Amino acid sequence: MIRQILTLAAYVALEALRTRFFAVIVILLFISFGLAAFLGQVAIIETQAIQSSLLAAFLRLGAVYVISLFVITSMVHEFHDHSIYLLLSLPIQRSTYFVGKFSGFALVAFITATLFGAALLIYVPYQQVGLWTLSLLCELLIVTALSLWCVLTFHHAIQASSVVLGFYILARSIDAIQLMAQGPLNNSQSSLDQFVNTLIKLLAMLLPNLERFTQSEWLVYHTGNLSNLIEIVLQTVIYVILLVTMSLFDLYRKNL
Amino acid sequence: MNEQQRSLHCIPKSLIVLLVTLLGLQIALHYQLPPPRLQVQKLTPPPRIELLRVFSLGDPIMGAKILMLWLQAFDNQSGQFLSYKQLNYTALQQWMEQILLLDPQSQYPLLAASHLYSTVKEPQKQKQMLEFVYNQFFVDPSHRWPWLAHAIIVAKHRLRDLPLALKYAQAIATHTTDDMPGWAQEMQIFILEDMGELEQARLVIGGMLASGKVTDLNEIRFLNDKLRHLEEKSKEYTNHSELKQSQ
Numbered sequence: 001m002i003r004q005i006l007t008l009a010a011y012v013a014l015e016a017l018r019t020r021f022f023a024v025i026v027i028l029l030f031i032s033f034g035l036a037a038f039l040g041q042v043a044i045i046e047t048q049a050i051q052s053s054l055l056a057a058f059l060r061l062g063a064v065y066v067i068s069l070f071v072i073t074s075m076v077h078e079f080h081d082h083s084i085y086l087l088l089s090l091p092i093q094r095s096t097y098f099v100g101k102f103s104g105f106a107l108v109a110f111i112t113a114t115l116f117g118a119a120l121l122i123y124v125p126y127q128q129v130g131l132w133t134l135s136l137l138c139e140l141l142i143v144t145a146l147s148l149w150c151v152l153t154f155h156h157a158i159q160a161s162s163v164v165l166g167f168y169i170l171a172r173s174i175d176a177i178q179l180m181a182q183g184p185l186n187n188s189q190s191s192l193d194q195f196v197n198t199l200i201k202l203l204a205m206l207l208p209n210l211e212r213f214t215q216s217e218w219l220v221y222h223t224g225n226l227s228n229l230i231e232i233v234l235q236t237v238i239y240v241i242l243l244v245t246m247s248l249f250d251l252y253r254k255n256l
Numbered sequence: 257m258n259e260q261q262r263s264l265h266c267i268p269k270s271l272i273v274l275l276v277t278l279l280g281l282q283i284a285l286h287y288q289l290p291p292p293r294l295q296v297q298k299l300t301p302p303p304r305i306e307l308l309r310v311f312s313l314g315d316p317i318m319g320a321k322i323l324m325l326w327l328q329a330f331d332n333q334s335g336q337f338l339s340y341k342q343l344n345y346t347a348l349q350q351w352m353e354q355i356l357l358l359d360p361q362s363q364y365p366l367l368a369a370s371h372l373y374s375t376v377k378e379p380q381k382q383k384q385m386l387e388f389v390y391n392q393f394f395v396d397p398s399h400r401w402p403w404l405a406h407a408i409i410v411a412k413h414r415l416r417d418l419p420l421a422l423k424y425a426q427a428i429a430t431h432t433t434d435d436m437p438g439w440a441q442e443m444q445i446f447i448l449e450d451m452g453e454l455e456q457a458r459l460v461i462g463g464m465l466a467s468g469k470v471t472d473l474n475e476i477r478f479l480n481d482k483l484r485h486l487e488e489k490s491k492e493y494t495n496h497s498e499l500k501q502s503q
Contacts, residue, residue, distance in 0.1 A: 039325070042325055042328070042329070043325065043364075044328070044364075044367065044368075044372075045363060045364060045367050046321075046362065046363065046364050049321070049362075050321045050324075050325065053315075053317050053318045053321050054318060054321055054322065056318070057315060057318040169313065172313040172314035172315075173309070173310045173311075173312075173313055173314055175309075175314065176306060176309035176310040176312075176314070177310055179306055179309070180304075180306040180307070180310065210314060211314030211315075212314075214315075215315060215317070216315050216317040216318045216321075217317045220317055220361075221317075221361055
């Protein structure tokens with residue numbers, strides 16, 4: 001079983017190489033360095049802080065975008081050219097197939113996070129960069145698992161990527177949305193407001209708190225520590241296993 | 257890749273003609289359109305802080321940095337520089353307040369207020385920026401004192417408003433921290449001297465020396481010299497006014 005998982009993962013990594021995924025990563029790195037150089041010219045003070053925070057934000061969003069797109073297009077392609085049917089006709093369990101695929105995407109996410117993290121070493125001490133990189137990897141693992149679940153559920157790239165985008169924006173801003181809903185200006189007791197508040201609370205309960213992940217504050221003010229990482233890793237483990245279980249639930253029910 | 261493509265001869269000639277014609281039409285249309293006109297955008301008040309947090313996608317530091325660079329570049333619209341007089345300073349101040357709420361450790365808005373926007377040739381607007389720096393100073397005196405120190409210089413030399421400069425200098429003196437240099441606390445002495453409040457200046461120096469907080473020998477020597485100089489000046493001033501009265 002382990003051998004089958006490793007083979008599937010290796011094929012995903014090979015696909016990333018052949019579809020020039022890493023060329024996109026290198027181009028993103030070049031663009032980010034150009035952006036940082038431009039910001040260095042514009043800023044009057046706090047140049048390094050501005051460069052590192054905006055570079056990190058650009059790389060983080062770039063990584064989430066390319067990884068989710070890669071997972072979704074790769075899986076949609078697998079459905080469309082029927083290679084999934086071929087693979088599942090072999091003596092291989094559906095869970096093994098899924099874990100193999102996920103491991104391959106996780107490997108691609110790991111390489112991406114490492115390359116992007118290394119780019120920040122120019123501006124920030126390695127301890128904080130290490131923390132940021134691990135946090136980015138955790139964020140990418142959640143996005144990978146979510147993209148896999150979406151593509152297994154919706155089968156189409158547009159629906160799946162829209163759901164991933166919506167989920168990501170919500171998960172990163174749910175804290176701020178909650179604060180807005182509980183603000184002193186929103187004391188209305190109408191049933192619509194209560195419904196919206198309950199909905200926001202429910203969303204906050206179900207979504208991973210990505211606001212605590214991959215913070216620019218660590219890079220700018222060097223405030224990241226081990227307790228941040230423990231919290232992030234715990235959240236990632238719980239949420240990735242939850243998404244993998246949901247995906248397997250869908251996959252086992254599919255009449256393939 | 258080229259091997260998989262067919263020869264150019266396989267493309268219908270009408271398609272090539274259509275392609276070239278449409279490209280020409282696009283270029284002709286571009287020259288027919290009126291040139292872009294400069295429409296100066298007014299600086300509007302910022303949205304609520306909660307909304308800015310949502311737009312920051314959970315990363316307020318990054319949001320603050322982007323907003324500050326945008327605000328700094330606001331006077332440069334479509335390659336045309338606006339004068340600071342054209343800016344709405346109330347909205348400008350509100351934006352800087354929001355940016356500081358997003359990133360309280362940032363010094364950028366305070367630098368912009370004290371060094372950039374205070375250079376406007378309108379005393380009212382200058383004072384507004386200095387008051388912003390003054391009010392923000394109390395949030396974090398140990399990190400924000402350099403900007404208030406600059407505000408003192410602007411008030412004293414550019415606005416020539418000594419009471420205002422004294423108000424700022426006294427704020428620094430009453431909120432001293434260990435990492436604040438002695439000269440920042442001593443600024444009020446020079447302003448009092450310029451205002452002719454020699455007795456009060458002497459009292460301030462006396463109070464500083466008596467407090468025991470000044471430990472640097474050079475600084476103690478400097479303060480003693482200044483005290484002596486003020487005493488002499490005070491005597492001269494008294495003699496001069498007595499002479500004037502007797503005449």
